[in-house]
Amino acid sequence: MTIHRRTFLGVAGLSAVALAGKSTIGALAKAGEEAAPAAGAATRWAMVIDPQRCLRKEGCKDCIGACDKVHNVPLFKDKDHEVKWIWKEPFENAFTGEENPYTAEALKDKPVLVFCNHCDNPPCVRVCPTKATWKREDGIVMMDWHRCIGCRYCMAACPYGSRSFNWLDPRPRIPALDPEFPTRTKGVVEKCTFCEERLAKGEQPACVEACPEKALVFGNLDDPASEVRSLLREHFTIRRKPELGTQPEIYYIV
Amino acid sequence: MFMFEKAVVGGKRYWAWIGALSAVILVGFLCYLLQLTEGLGITGLSRNVTWGMYIAQFTFFVGVAASAVMVVLPYYLHNYKAFGKLTILGEFLAISAVTMCMLFIFVDMGQPMRILNVMLHPTPGSMMFWDMISLSGYLVLNALIAYVTLSSERKEVPPPHWIKPIIILSIPWAVSIHTVTAFLYNGLPGRSFWLTAILAPRFLASAFAAGPALLILLCMIIRKLTKFDVGSEPIQKLAVIVTYAMIVNIFFVLMEIFTVFYSQIPEHMEHFKFLFVGLQGQAPLVPWMWTSMILAAASIFLLLVPRYRRNEKVLAVTCVMVFASLWIDKGLGLIIGGFTPSPLNVVTRYVPTAPELAIVVAIWAIGLLMITVFYKIALSVRERLAE
Numbered sequence: 001m002t003i004h005r006r007t008f009l010g011v012a013g014l015s016a017v018a019l020a021g022k023s024t025i026g027a028l029a030k031a032g033e034e035a036a037p038a039a040g041a042a043t044r045w046a047m048v049i050d051p052q053r054c055l056r057k058e059g060c061k062d063c064i065g066a067c068d069k070v071h072n073v074p075l076f077k078d079k080d081h082e083v084k085w086i087w088k089e090p091f092e093n094a095f096t097g098e099e100n101p102y103t104a105e106a107l108k109d110k111p112v113l114v115f116c117n118h119c120d121n122p123p124c125v126r127v128c129p130t131k132a133t134w135k136r137e138d139g140i141v142m143m144d145w146h147r148c149i150g151c152r153y154c155m156a157a158c159p160y161g162s163r164s165f166n167w168l169d170p171r172p173r174i175p176a177l178d179p180e181f182p183t184r185t186k187g188v189v190e191k192c193t194f195c196e197e198r199l200a201k202g203e204q205p206a207c208v209e210a211c212p213e214k215a216l217v218f219g220n221l222d223d224p225a226s227e228v229r230s231l232l233r234e235h236f237t238i239r240r241k242p243e244l245g246t247q248p249e250i251y252y253i254v
Numbered sequence: 255m256f257m258f259e260k261a262v263v264g265g266k267r268y269w270a271w272i273g274a275l276s277a278v279i280l281v282g283f284l285c286y287l288l289q290l291t292e293g294l295g296i297t298g299l300s301r302n303v304t305w306g307m308y309i310a311q312f313t314f315f316v317g318v319a320a321s322a323v324m325v326v327l328p329y330y331l332h333n334y335k336a337f338g339k340l341t342i343l344g345e346f347l348a349i350s351a352v353t354m355c356m357l358f359i360f361v362d363m364g365q366p367m368r369i370l371n372v373m374l375h376p377t378p379g380s381m382m383f384w385d386m387i388s389l390s391g392y393l394v395l396n397a398l399i400a401y402v403t404l405s406s407e408r409k410e411v412p413p414p415h416w417i418k419p420i421i422i423l424s425i426p427w428a429v430s431i432h433t434v435t436a437f438l439y440n441g442l443p444g445r446s447f448w449l450t451a452i453l454a455p456r457f458l459a460s461a462f463a464a465g466p467a468l469l470i471l472l473c474m475i476i477r478k479l480t481k482f483d484v485g486s487e488p489i490q491k492l493a494v495i496v497t498y499a500m501i502v503n504i505f506f507v508l509m510e511i512f513t514v515f516y517s518q519i520p521e522h523m524e525h526f527k528f529l530f531v532g533l534q535g536q537a538p539l540v541p542w543m544w545t546s547m548i549l550a551a552a553s554i555f556l557l558l559v560p561r562y563r564r565n566e567k568v569l570a571v572t573c574v575m576v577f578a579s580l581w582i583d584k585g586l587g588l589i590i591g592g593f594t595p596s597p598l599n600v601v602t603r604y605v606p607t608a609p610e611l612a613i614v615v616a617i618w619a620i621g622l623l624m625i626t627v628f629y630k631i632a633l634s635v636r637e638r639l640a641e
Contacts, residue, residue: 080300080602093598097521123443129382130371149371150294150364152304153382159444159597165304165364167295186293187364241597244443 043138044221045194046249048231051112053215066210072183074170083164085192086115086207116162116192117248124154139249140194150187159241163191260634261627275623282616285609286361294364297610302602303593307614310589312358314581316435319351321465323428324495330421336487345400346628352393354621361613381437388431395424408635432457444597447525456506463499464580466492467573474570482633493569497557500576504550529591534601542582549579
């Protein structure tokens with residue numbers, strides 16, 4: 001009997017720890033895993049971007065607009081206080097060290113879409129002192145906005161500048177509030193979450209869906225038949241700062 | 255309680271000083287309330303320069319705290335008697351500096367009410383977790399040591415034997431606080447300025463110059479204001495420590511500069527260019543960094559020539575120069591230079607705002623207030639014994 005009770009207490013204790021460890025968003029994360037295709041098979045979400053397609057429609061910001069809208073991303077006029085989930089960065093800034101004096105003409109100032117790379121070996125997760133940011137089993141680097149203490153260590157650790165901090169209250173700066181998605185408070189870090197809330201419903205990320213040129217392709221790297229895998233097979237792709245060993249999961253077709 | 259009764263008796267000058275410090279603290283506190291309601295947006299920090307004055311001051315004062323080991327080690331390990339009168343001053347300096355560090359971290363938090371999450375969700379993989387452990391441990395060690403040794407002194411009995419191993423433990427612990435603080439920065443893949451194994455040794459070298467320099471100045475001030483005189487021997491010995499540490503520190507800086515500029519790797523050079531010549535047309539720190547370098551070179555000269563080092567008037571000026579040089583290097587250049595340019599090669603200007611500076615100055619004032627009160631207690635105990 002005692003052993004039974006002990007086992008029970010052990011299981012209960014472990015469950016309590018597990019519950020404490022997983023936040024509200026952690027629960028959502030679980031839902032995302034369940035929604036993954038082919039039950040039982042591993043999932044590793046990734047994105048392949050075709051910058052040439054992206055450049056076809058000049059000045060297009062459809063993906064950025066769609067993302068900002070569904071995630072209640074605040075609009076700060078002051079560049080220093082900007083909150084950005086997905087944005088366009090000039091080639092030489094997105095791919096520092098890749099520029100040379102001759103390709104510069106073709107690529108200089110050409111915008112490249114950048115966002116969180118959902119690294120396989122994320123430095124932001126390594127440094128977070130409260131596990132407010134963590135890597136899910138499907139590779140998504142998630143954020144718990146209720147646990148974040150706002151120390152901004154993750155921002156110092158991210159070599160891609162993909163994280164934003166709410167320097168001021170973001171709520172009055174949301175252009176059109178979407179009640180479906182949580183707003184954030186001042187003093188916490190946020191970033192792209194690969195639309196895990198949409199994945200949980202079996203939908204594609206908002207940016208992918210919004211792109212009129214199909215320049216963004218999202219899928220499961222662990223599925224050899226997926227579109228991302230076939231694109232990676234057929235094209236030469238590069239990643240941002242691969243030499244740092246972060247293993248970014250956003251691939252750019254050259 | 256902890257002989258605090260000794261801190262509430264004092265002359266007009268004492269109370270005027272306490273009052274002035276309190277006024278500065280009050281202004282800073284009001285500015286902090288503003289930051290608490292508005293957010294960290296009231297500072298000069300930005301997307302690209304996410305840490306600034308607060309974290310830089312934290313880093314600098316961890317060094318000051320660690321430097322107490324430079325009086326504790328010779329006295330307790332080498333039985334260097336001349337430092338006997340100094341150890342308590344070093345320990346109280348450490349307590350005040352660690353408290354300042356904790357406050358600097360606290361005011362930098364975006365969600366300070368959640369700070370206990372660091373303990374609720376301990377994350378040994380994060381260097382910030384270890385920094386919390388090492389800093390709070392160091393505070394407890396020094397508070398205990400200072401209390402026990404001073405109480406024994408007051409009762410005119412030798413300190414209990416059990417405190418000795420704790421004092422010995424505080425020596426490697428002092429090294430650990432600054433090492434872990436360096437680890438906060440030098441394990442980050444995208445920040446080339448900090449990505450160097452010499453960072454922790456450099457931190458320690460500059461700490462062992464800046465801390466003892468400050469201690470020399472404090473001893474001189476105490477001598478002027480009170481009947482208590484540590485004597486010239488310990489001051490001269492501290493000056494020798496400052497000399498060695500300052501030379502080692504500059505040697506480390508030059509090693510870093512050789513590695514960066516001989517290898518010619520742009521990502522590593524750009525931070526130094528930003529600090530010393532300017533980058534992308536922006537050069538806000540250039541005058542500061544050259545001032546720091548000139549002060550360092552001049553102070554090393556004044557420390558090396560025995561005639562100047564032994565002249566206490568010159569030594570006082572030299573100590574101010576050492577402290578100022580290292581404060582600029584660590585309190586400005588290290589953090590801002592590490593964030594500029596950003597990993598996307600963007601130079602963002604960071605200028606601390608008035609409320610931000612008021613908060614910084616208030617924390618300095620808290621440190622000074624603590625030193626004043628602690629030294630007052632220690633010196634009152636000694637004055638009474640001398641009577």
